[in-house]
Amino acid sequence: MIVLGLETSCDETGVALYHVEHGLLGHVLHSQISLHSEYGGVVPELASRDHIRRVLPLIKTLLGQTQISLKAISAIAYTQGPGLAGALLTGASIGASLAYALGIPALAVHHLEGHLLSPLLSRPAPTFPFVALLVSGGHTQLMLVEGVGRYQLLGETVDDAAGEAFDKTAKLLGLGYPGGQRLEEIARTGQPGKFRLPRPMLHSGDLNFSFSGLKTAVALLIEQHKEDSESYADIALAFEEAVTDVLVTKSAASLTMTGLQRLVVAGGVGANARLRQKLLQRIQADGTTVFFPELVFCTDNGAMIALAGALRLQYAQSLPKCNGSFSVKARWPLDEIME
Ligand code: ATP
Ligand code: MG
Numbered sequence: 001m002i003v004l005g006l007e008t009s010c011d012e013t014g015v016a017l018y019h020v021e022h023g024l025l026g027h028v029l030h031s032q033i034s035l036h037s038e039y040g041g042v043v044p045e046l047a048s049r050d051h052i053r054r055v056l057p058l059i060k061t062l063l064g065q066t067q068i069s070l071k072a073i074s075a076i077a078y079t080q081g082p083g084l085a086g087a088l089l090t091g092a093s094i095g096a097s098l099a100y101a102l103g104i105p106a107l108a109v110h111h112l113e114g115h116l117l118s119p120l121l122s123r124p125a126p127t128f129p130f131v132a133l134l135v136s137g138g139h140t141q142l143m144l145v146e147g148v149g150r151y152q153l154l155g156e157t158v159d160d161a162a163g164e165a166f167d168k169t170a171k172l173l174g175l176g177y178p179g180g181q182r183l184e185e186i187a188r189t190g191q192p193g194k195f196r197l198p199r200p201m202l203h204s205g206d207l208n209f210s211f212s213g214l215k216t217a218v219a220l221l222i223e224q225h226k227e228d229s230e231s232y233a234d235i236a237l238a239f240e241e242a243v244t245d246v247l248v249t250k251s252a253a254s255l256t257m258t259g260l261q262r263l264v265v266a267g268g269v270g271a272n273a274r275l276r277q278k279l280l281q282r283i284q285a286d287g288t289t290v291f292f293p294e295l296v297f298c299t300d301n302g303a304m305i306a307l308a309g310a311l312r313l314q315y316a317q318s319l320p321k322c323n324g325s326f327s328v329k330a331r332w333p334l335d336e337i338m339e
């Protein structure tokens with residue numbers, strides 16, 4: 001059985017084919033970063049229009065690359081939410097229409113479930129149960145993943161997401177949007193220890209996070225050094241050290257709390273090399289294994305949606321054919337899909 005996956009929740013158009021037994025057959029991605037960068041953030045209307053332009057040509061490209069015909073597809077999975085309503089509607093309407101025309105089921109996937117399961121795309125894949133550190137542009141959560149559809153929230157940010165803090169800091173440093181990756185690049189040339197920023201909630205005794213105070217602290221520091229652009233790399237490094245210290249400490253605490261020895265990292269901030277290095281040094285050392293998705297599967301992609309759909313298909317006894325109707329959920333708490 002082959003599942004076609006469509007991801008259009010934000011500013012990436014992702015399309016993928018996943019074979020229930022043989023794994024990922026192929027995936028293609030179009031990023032809208034250059035479309036939005038001059039506005040300093042994602043412009044929802046531009047995002048939807050671009051998804052409309054991209055989805056069908058990307059599906060054609062993928063079918064060509066993999067030599068798979070539309071007739072060989074057993075189901076279509078699309079991101080139903082959460083995300084930008086107009087952007088979600090693009091993938092949902094194309095996914096449901098195509099499924100209806102082909103007489104196959106359409107699977108509405110939760111975007112965060114896609115991120116949580118994305119480490120299963122890599123080899124070796126982690127086995128259940130594991131703790132997932134989900135660090136994306138909109139979320140920062142520690143989640144206990146016991147199986148498909150069995151997720152338990154252990155802790156989350158009480159304000160900004162880690163990726164959001166990276167993006168806002170990068171913007172203040174004049175690095176453009178989304179600036180997480182650029183911030184990481186300039187931090188590499190920073191002088192360690194020149195500045196020290198707070199590590200919010202490090203000793204809060206729970207698994208929650210807070211990044212808005214850190215953002216204010218870094219904004220003040222940048223303001224104090226605005227004439228001195230040479231210190232920007234040092235500030236970027238101090239910021240990256242503070243965020244990653246908190247993420248690593250809380251991840252370690254989540255493993256102690258659950259007694260589990262497998263941690264998986266998902267979401268765009270999971271691409272950060274300093275985070276990866278610290279997790280390996282501090283957590284892997286305790287006999288625990290840390291799993292990282294490939295960089296391309298950390299940020300939004302169609303493969304994780306196709307995978308989530310394929311796992312649903314595998315566990316379901318039988319699924320109804322799509323009747324052509326669809327809906328999207330701009331806001332959608334993950335616990336609503338838990339078994
Ligand atoms: P969500 O899934 O919560 O709706 P999203 O899909 O927009 O959010 P992702 O695509 O998973 O989030 O990740 C994007 C985020 O990852 C951005 O905030 C970006 O700055 C950050 N990011 C990407 N690469 C890096 C990096 N190397 N270091 C730090 N942050 C990074
Ligand atoms: Mg994105």
Ligand code: FE
Nearest residue numbers: 115136299300
């Ligand atoms: Fe995402």
